[in-house]
Amino acid sequence: MSLSIAERLAALSLSSKVGQVNQRLKGWEAVRWVDGAPQVTDVLRAEVDRFGGLGALYGVLRADPWSAVRWGTGIPPERSAEAYAAVQEHVDRCGDGLPVLFVEEAPHGLMGLGGTTLPVNLALGAGMDPALTRELGAAVAAEARERGTHLLLVSGLDVLRDPRWGRAEECFSEDPALAALLVEATVQGMQGAGAGERIDAQHVAVVAKHLAGQGAGIGGRNGSGAPLGPRELGEIHLRPAYAAARAGVAGFMSAYNDIDGVPCTGSRELLTGTLREAWGWDGIVMSDGGAVDRLSLAVGGRLEDAAALGLSAGVDLSLWDQSYTRLEAVLEEGLVAEAALETAVTRVLRLKERLGLFDDAPAEPAADEQWPSARARETAVLAERAARQAVIVLEDGGHLPLSARRIAAVGPNADDLDALLGDYTPPRPPEEPGAATVRAALVERLGADAVPHARGSDLRTPRGEAALAEVTAAAARAEAAVVVLGGTSRRSYDDEFAENGAADGPASDTTNGEGVDLAAVALPEAQLDVVRAARAAGAGPVIAVVVDGRPRALTDLAALADAVLLVPFPGPSGGRAIVEVLLGEGGNGLLPATLPRADGLQPVSHDQRLEAPRAYIDQPQVRGPLLGAGLPAAVRAEVSGADGPVRAADLAGGATVAVTVQVHHARPEPVSVPVVVYGRRHEPGILPRTRTVLAAGRHEVPAGGGEVVVELGLDALGSWADGTPQAVPVRLEVWAEPVLTPPAGAVTVQVVA
Template sequence: MTTGTTTVDAAALPLRTRIGQVNQRLKGWEAVRWVDGAPRVTDVLRREVDRWGGLGALYGVLRADPWSAVRWADGIPPERSAEAYAAVQEHVTRYGDGLPVLFVEEVPHGLQALGGTTLPVNLALGAGMDVDLAHDLAALVAAEVRARGTHVALVSGLDVLRDPRWGRAEECFSEDPALAALLVEATVRGMQGTTSGADAIDAAHVAVVAKHLAGQGAGVGGRNGSGAPIGRRELGEIHLRPAHAAARVGVAGYMAAYNDVDGVPCSANRDLLTGTIRERWGWDGLVMADGTAIDRLRDSAPDPASAAALALEAGVDLSLWDEAYTHVEEALDRGLVAEAVLDRAVDRVLALKRRIGLLGPDSPAAPATGSAGLPGGLDVRPQAPATSPTSEAGRERIALLARAARQSVVLLHDEGVLPLRADATVAVVGPNADDLDAQLGDYTPPRPDPDSEASTVLSALRDRLGADRVRHAPGSRLRGPLDDPAALDAVRDACAAADVTVVVLGGTSRRGYDDEFADNGAVEGPAPDTTNGEGVDLASVALPEAQIAVARAARAAGRPVVGVVLDGRPRVLTALTPLVDALLVVPFPGPRGGEAVAEALLTGTAPGRLPATFPSADGVMPVAHDERRETARGYVDAKEVRGWVLGTAHAPGVTATLREDTVSVTAAALADGATATLTVDVRNDGPRTVTLPVPLWGQRRERGIRPRRRGLLGVQHATVAPGGSVALTYPLGLDALGSWADGSPVAVPVTVAAWCTPDPDAPAGTAAVRVTDQEGTTPWER
């Protein structure tokens, strides 16, 4: 067999090769190591190739982090990544059955490899609500990832944040499915360079496996991987909408989630993985299991062969670190699964290899053959370092990353203390004031040392104001007090010697090389000060008392206090709010986050909006802005469950006014691509130029269906000078006005109330968007 044919399919392959193609058992850092300045394949890889004649895919050759135990001292140098891949590919194709292997890496917010660009986390991009930015960031990362030799990027974004207690909240774009869908679609387009599943993925882009499908953000109690006890309508309206958006622009694959939906594990859910995404949506790509997820089916199956059969029948084409798929031959012999089902999975793996250019020189996606003459055109010559910051491309990259960090910053309120005076002496206190790890998020590689691209809030303010005008004291750890009994006295002294205090609190997804990890990489312990990330679900999302004590000490000094919360999840801020005169919330903004926060402090403006609702207290979940309207009064001891609602931003002097009273479109026209257009006039009577996303909210009114309080109909961006105004148009199509009850948009007659004010419920005097039947009416009006 040769790799120079595009006609290879499962029927032409021996059984052991077919089983090998659906297996992705190895961890790449164990298959190839960097020894004495060169890549060396290991016996782990040799044994796997001898056993199966090859590999379908190999995960994590470049991964660097505490779980892989890969550091700068012993990892693959960024500029020589292709050499490591080439060593694997050469061994697999020479000693196996000739089929090249897909190289798969984690890219949840940048490549998790030495030297990989680290972006703000998804929740931070949700604060920006900027589709164009999401696309451009994705394209930037894709070019970097593919240049290093990676074929497939595992990209977070399908999860919808429905419970702040979940440690992986930072991987979600928002609690609102419409916002998540907009940003997922832009990310896939940017990374793959595609607009449909028929498009090849060229040598400047990378295939995306979007994760996780589906409902993982609705786990019971916010516990990672726990069941999602939701009905079909909730699944469709909330959790499938981002996945549908990805399918529409040709996403290469999905990762099936750990959780079950109403008792059926996603990795064994044929209605989800075959009936919904393939038969109803018409999508034709690859489904990958999450790490060890098929082995976890042992609670739903009597043995590994049965677990493998369940997953194959459901539509899982490629495993990840599982043993179950090594029992596929046994499953075939026992009649648990048909050989045609295995062949279907193998053909999907081969189809992705063709789409990415690995199979066949005639593929439009195939790059030029590299110096080693290996499939996929791997060029193993040492690569140039990352784009020079002094080049035009380097300056564009820096500007894009800085823009993303700025849009992560949300100003919630200000009682007149911002902007900070240019001649002010500032105390910068709190555990996150000078902690770069607290800005980065989970799935982050170790930063280089020195790190010229990074800034903390403390370092950025020192750069702006001068070190002699900035005082500092950490005051506490994130979870508890410092060992130093005088830590809070140091805070009081620093604040008393300053004109204003900036107290920087929040959380971190820090992983340490001494921490312990589960078999899927989730942190298990000790991680004494880690508060976020996979495996770090919290029963309480209130800021810990030790952090509140720092804010109290700052307030006691009698100076104005600005609170900054750097975190990857919504927090209860009820105890903090009365202690500060201004408050900023910043979802993990990435390495440039310190400079972004400093700019907001010194200009008094911030371009972000809350991407999720912050609860008013522990124990009041759920609190999402689009929960259904309730008939109950709430809790006796917590009358208002929501603290700060999604979309909140403090922009004094900025008003938004909806022009139209009523617009109409027929359901038939909507289904054919017609839109109903609303216009919002945005005026700025404040003293400074403001750049801000302007959301348009809506509430569906369907007979017999309890309405959600509101949902996002659309979002546009406005930059308005003092005394100026701009008009924004919102063309509302099928996505905005259709019913998502079954996970895809359907045009049905309906009345939708629309408004652009911050109200969490429909205010008086909303506009009406009417989707009518052929008689020109809606069920709500009869």
């Protein structure tokens, strides 16, 4: 007969309780692959001896330059379950026998050897397809669970408010409604269960990160403070977290940053008041790596005081911290009551129960001696679909689709597969079916002789006149030149890293990723020189393709190129997806974030308030293309109709207002396009935002065009001032064109008392 959580808790010693809330070890240091088999290390043995067990273990499968795990030294994907089993066997034999919670990173696919790499979140934001996002979540979860993983750490709560931030690629959008839509879909897909429901053996628990406001750090610097007022916090940064909580997410990760001076990891108001008391959510809160130890800065330097602050605030499970290992001393000093520790332990045990880890005969991970497994191959197919949706055509200049049969592929990202992948990516396998750079994809279509190539420059630094002359020569031998520019989150095994894995040393050509924040977001002059060199050939149109993980100022580029495509890191099949769009076979992504017109003009989000309408004296226009820009000129949308006024009480009870979006296009076949509905709220006493996203989604539109009916409910029409949707009297102007000012045909929706 299975024991209750209370009975399991009562059977634990104090040290074992402390062990259940610690996640101090780095898994790749706890398990080694030796002579074809997994072996637990002395590091793991000492931890189990110290606490009589092991609550959770992070990163047994993690493979990247920080962990120094690569193909040939790490755990082969088909042997992952054996590595986990070796840990559990040791805990059963030498500890309390409670099942270990195995935790891995999955910001865009499982970060282990053989894990399928997806397009980054910003690319999914461009696709605006919650159904596909849900499918991808389910596929990644199944792939991870068949390897024995229980819990995945998943980005998606951060809202992109400053393009200088290196982790912009981990955000779905600058708009909280779009971010909330896609993070909710991710949680639903990965967990396959609602709040409190059992998570089956085909799914995983999710810890969504990061809570909260990390995307609004001062100057776009990672982990810097977020000087947010309560309304800005609620309307922008808590909305995706609320969507995740509503979907039953198993956990939240507290962020490094502070909000108005209060560290998130030490904020009882946030972690207990908002999450548990206001929202009624009851999962686990995990700290970001070393974030509890960082609380010592706020409590005079002692780790014991930091642990007390974190536990009192509501942190149930630490990550790599030393402070939580001192919880017995914290209790002895009376800094917190043992009941607070037992509350945290209970939440950890409940999560294990929710995953079925206490079952008498828990489900065994699937054995598959071949890799990639059948499931991983299915995931790759979905990732290719997402990559095609992520390609954004900003300007086609009448030159797309290309009909040329000789196309030069030039520029620093033209033949660099790593530049397609994003941060938190495991080493690529020796052979990766389906992977293709832009150059490789063009060669597949046209043949090697028809695709002259030259790099021209590095991403941040020039390579000299000779390298540029090679670009001109390559473009002269072709009918069109595709210049592939942008950034990369590439990490090197020679890089230096901080304790949490962020870049902590010189990275010669890396421009994106955690710890890689930029003061300037305009394309470097070295890259623009490559475009000029291609233009100098005079042989045909110059098509610029910017592959990057953050919004870029592209004003100078637009003046040099005949057409401009922007592609958030699309994953290993991204080169093929880009070429399909160049040849007229796909695309239709939309900008998930607004582009600044120049350096020094960020942030420039589309939903800034109307109280600051003036630009700078030296920059009369601050914004470039807006969030929502990117549909080819042949597609346009207009909104009409509404159901009339709706009472606030009815809206709170589930009533909706229907608006009809008429999508026009000139194509002779059905098209899949994102449809965005914008609104400007006029709430008494509140300065309105320029516009907000009321609804977004991808729809199949018949040949020649058709109608899409969008239901606007409480999420779209309500106030989010405290991070939850509230029905209040308000008037909204509603439209579907990607413009800032409500057009003449905007519909008025009224919510009345």
